[in-house]
Amino acid sequence: MKKHLQTTLFGLLTFLILSCFGVNADTSKTTTSGVKYQRFFSRDPEGRKYHRFLLSPTPEELIYVTRLKADANIDDTPENETIVLILVYMRANTHQSGWMQGYSETWLQAFLFIAETDIKAKVPKKKDAFKFFDAGKPALDVPAAKQIELHNPPFVFTQPPEDAFKSRDLSFKLVDLTGDGTLDVWIESIYGVAVVSFQNGEFKEIFSCYTIPTDQEAEYVDLDDNGTCEIKIPYGIQIEKIPGAPYLPWISLYEWDGTTYTLNNEKFYAGNNDYFIQLLSQYNYQLLRHGETINLLDPYRFYLRLVHYYRGSKAPSDLQWIVKHGKKDNYIQAAESILKKLPSD
Numbered sequence: 001m002k003k004h005l006q007t008t009l010f011g012l013l014t015f016l017i018l019s020c021f022g023v024n025a026d027t028s029k030t031t032t033s034g035v036k037y038q039r040f041f042s043r044d045p046e047g048r049k050y051h052r053f054l055l056s057p058t059p060e061e062l063i064y065v066t067r068l069k070a071d072a073n074i075d076d077t078p079e080n081e082t083i084v085l086i087l088v089y090m091r092a093n094t095h096q097s098g099w100m101q102g103y104s105e106t107w108l109q110a111f112l113f114i115a116e117t118d119i120k121a122k123v124p125k126k127k128d129a130f131k132f133f134d135a136g137k138p139a140l141d142v143p144a145a146k147q148i149e150l151h152n153p154p155f156v157f158t159q160p161p162e163d164a165f166k167s168r169d170l171s172f173k174l175v176d177l178t179g180d181g182t183l184d185v186w187i188e189s190i191y192g193v194a195v196v197s198f199q200n201g202e203f204k205e206i207f208s209c210y211t212i213p214t215d216q217e218a219e220y221v222d223l224d225d226n227g228t229c230e231i232k233i234p235y236g237i238q239i240e241k242i243p244g245a246p247y248l249p250w251i252s253l254y255e256w257d258g259t260t261y262t263l264n265n266e267k268f269y270a271g272n273n274d275y276f277i278q279l280l281s282q283y284n285y286q287l288l289r290h291g292e293t294i295n296l297l298d299p300y301r302f303y304l305r306l307v308h309y310y311r312g313s314k315a316p317s318d319l320q321w322i323v324k325h326g327k328k329d330n331y332i333q334a335a336e337s338i339l340k341k342l343p344s345d
Contacts, residue, residue: 035072035174035183040065050084053113053126055140062108062140063089071117072174074183075127075198080117082124083185085110085172088140109140110170112187112196114203128203132187132194150192150210153252154263155306156235157330160191160210177220178206178256179227186220193218193233195261207254207261212236214249223267228256230267239299245286248303249278269310276307298322298331306338314342 040047047066054064068085075081087107111131115124132148152159169190174183178197184206185196195207209231211218216234223230231254236247253268254261269275283300305318322335 035070037173038069040067040069050086050113050115050124052123053084053115053129054086054088054111054142059140061091063091065089065107068171070172070174072183074114074174074185075203076182076201081127082115082117083172083174084113084115085170085187086113087111087170107170111142111145112172112185130196130203130205132192132208146205148194148196148205148208150194150208152210153233153235155334156237156250156252157328158212158235158238160212175220175229177229177231179229188218193231195231199259206256206259207231209233209252209254214247216249216251230255230264231261232268237299237303239286242286246282248282248299249275250303251275265306266310269307270312276311279304279307298326298328302331302335305335309338316342 038046044066047069048064050066050069051058051064058064065087066084067087070083071080072083073080074083088109088111089107109131111129113126114128115126118125126144129142129145130148131142131145132150150160170188172185172187175186176182177184177186177195178199182198184198187194187196190211192210193208194205196203197206198204199206209218211233212235214234214236216232218231218233220229220231222228233252233254235250235252237250238247239245251265251268252263253265255264255267283304286300301318302322305322308315308318316339319335319339322331323339326332326335
């Protein structure tokens with residue numbers, strides 16, 4: 001009991017000390033004006049003309065729906081491009097009404113097409129294509145489309161849910177994330193984010209990542225006002241074997257290095273006291289509720305130590321405990337990888 005009280009008092013003292021310091025600047029999303037967006041419904045003739053980029057005629061069991069179009073300059077040419085988001089649905093056998101009539105509520109595949117903008121041309125000329133968030137079969141094979149695969153952030157071991165692709169929420173917006181004066185394509189659903197950018201003479205994916213829905217959103221923000229945006233990816237870390245334990249909040253921060261987006265959690269956690277306080281307070285609460293049981297769990301020790309590490313601490317004790325007593329290989333391997341970076345005594 002004495003040990004519990006000491007840990008709790010330490011946590012409360014840390015809270016009081018840290019609450020005296022400032023927190024990070026506002027991280028709300030920025031928007032880009034001057035971009036023309038147009039949304040479509042299933043039978044809109046203008047939207048349907050872009051279906052020629054997919055298989056024609058449409059396979060009997062599938063339906064194509066153009067959901068969103070934008071006109072803007074996103075490469076090194078003086079002319080605007082047309083960016084189109086097309087979803088592929090399974091044809092439904094139900095008697096639905098409204099705009100969903102005739103096809104299922106969840107899409108199977110999503111395609112982003114980049115085309116030349118020519119109001120005189122009856123047939124749009126495709127410049128590039130990307131396929132992402134593939135939900136399974138039946139599926140279209142579009143050889144020219146570049147595949148975007150979503151990945152878990154490093155040091156996050158909660159797997160995305162099986163229905164991660166079964167979401168009707170999918171959209172994109174155009175914003176200059178890399179600070180080079182050219183607009184990039186930010187593609188976002190509930191369960192994932194991807195970024196397509198014009199780099200070194202071609203369109204390419206420069207970022208893709210799963211997210212787990214929490215109170216936070218995936219977002220881009222220029223934290224240090226240097227003209228390039230960082231990307232914040234929220235996750236809820238599940239705590240197993242403790243009934244009613246809330247998910248641990250976690251943010252993975254990525255920054256532009258001139259070529260791609262790379263993880264830089266030090267930039268986020270070193271000066272951000274909010275998340276450290278939140279983790280520490282939740283740990284102390286669970287410690288009071290469940291006693292030493294909570295200390296047998298890898299996640300609390302791992303993520304608290306990881307934040308300490310990002311904030312400049314080089315004490316290896318908790319990570320060594322995970323390597324010696326940990327129950328899950330992924331936490332042990334991650335702890336070992338961090339310990340290798342710490343200076344030896």
